[in-house]
Amino acid sequence: MKPGHLDLDFCLQSGQVFRWRKIGSGWVGVEGDHAFHIRQPDATRLEVETSASREQVESFFRLDWDADEVAGRILEKGPELSPYFGELRGLRVMRPSNPVETFFCFLCTANNNLSRIGPMCWKLGSYGEEIGEIEGILLHKFPSVSGIAQIPEAELREAGFGYRGATIPHAAMQVLERGANWIQSLIEMPYAEAHAALVEVKGIGPKLADCICLFALDKSEAVPLDTHIWQAFTRLYHPEWKGKAVTASRYREATQTFRERFGDVAGWAHQYLFYENLLNWRSR
DNA sequence: CGGTAG
DNA sequence: ACCGG
Numbered sequence: 001m002k003p004g005h006l007d008l009d010f011c012l013q014s015g016q017v018f019r020w021r022k023i024g025s026g027w028v029g030v031e032g033d034h035a036f037h038i039r040q041p042d043a044t045r046l047e048v049e050t051s052a053s054r055e056q057v058e059s060f061f062r063l064d065w066d067a068d069e070v071a072g073r074i075l076e077k078g079p080e081l082s083p084y085f086g087e088l089r090g091l092r093v094m095r096p097s098n099p100v101e102t103f104f105c106f107l108c109t110a111n112n113n114l115s116r117i118g119p120m121c122w123k124l125g126s127y128g129e130e131i132g133e134i135e136g137i138l139l140h141k142f143p144s145v146s147g148i149a150q151i152p153e154a155e156l157r158e159a160g161f162g163y164r165g166a167t168i169p170h171a172a173m174q175v176l177e178r179g180a181n182w183i184q185s186l187i188e189m190p191y192a193e194a195h196a197a198l199v200e201v202k203g204i205g206p207k208l209a210d211c212i213c214l215f216a217l218d219k220s221e222a223v224p225l226d227t228h229i230w231q232a233f234t235r236l237y238h239p240e241w242k243g244k245a246v247t248a249s250r251y252r253e254a255t256q257t258f259r260e261r262f263g264d265v266a267g268w269a270h271q272y273l274f275y276e277n278l279l280n281w282r283s284r
Numbered sequence: 285c286g287g288t289a290g
Numbered sequence: 291a292c293c294g295g
Contacts (some may be wrong), residue, residue: 015286106286109286109287110286110287110288111285111286111287111288111292111293112285112286112287112293112294113285113286113294113295114286115295116293116294116295117286157293160293160294161293162292162293162294163291163292163293164292164293165293167288202288202289203288203289204288205287205288205289206287206288207286207287207288208287208288211286224286226286226287227285227286227287228286229286246287274286277286278286281285285294285295287292288291288292289291289292290291
């Protein structure tokens, strides 16, 4: 397999997918219905142990997109982002295949930090069907929406979910009211329509809706605007809003600016900005 | 603080 | 204001 430019650590550690564990130099996790053990012996090779097909692996890492070409296109349209692209060659926007998993994992991310999000997503995953064991790690498919809806609030609170112990099963109930297949049905909608439908769910605001659009629904123009992206936006494009709070209307304005500038690679531009900020923050 | 609701 | 660091 020729991964083009793909950095496993960047892809699996950059807040896009959460149920992956680093084991030595490799990674163990679940994608869709399949367990994976992946190693990257050098920059140009990928060793993948899985029952998933090659097509599924390539889709997950979005190898149908040329990362260098995308980065080039972003820098052409927005040279002001070049400081953020320094060391991030091989960072890709992933395409996880189970939108239900992405939906609920991102529900864990609001008002939270990465060190807690992983264990929380892992806990949700433990309610799904067991599909294997790699390096002593038990792997589960992600549970169904009704499986999530049935989890007692107390179990999640005990596991450190805080108020999300209530909001996550409640969000699952809301999804069920819309039909068991509602999340999947959003894939067929245009970005704006899917985003509008998602924020109707209590617990999903504009930022989470954009995460779900970008990673679960393959809407590459979605720009999840968190506090770091907001700061970058005010610094680069709108200094008079520096220090101001992100209102709903400023959220629309800022994300629309990225979309007008970067079009269908706006989501990739966001991912580089986001991960660069995350690395800077980690190194402090 | 990788937000959202009231 | 909200769980928990």
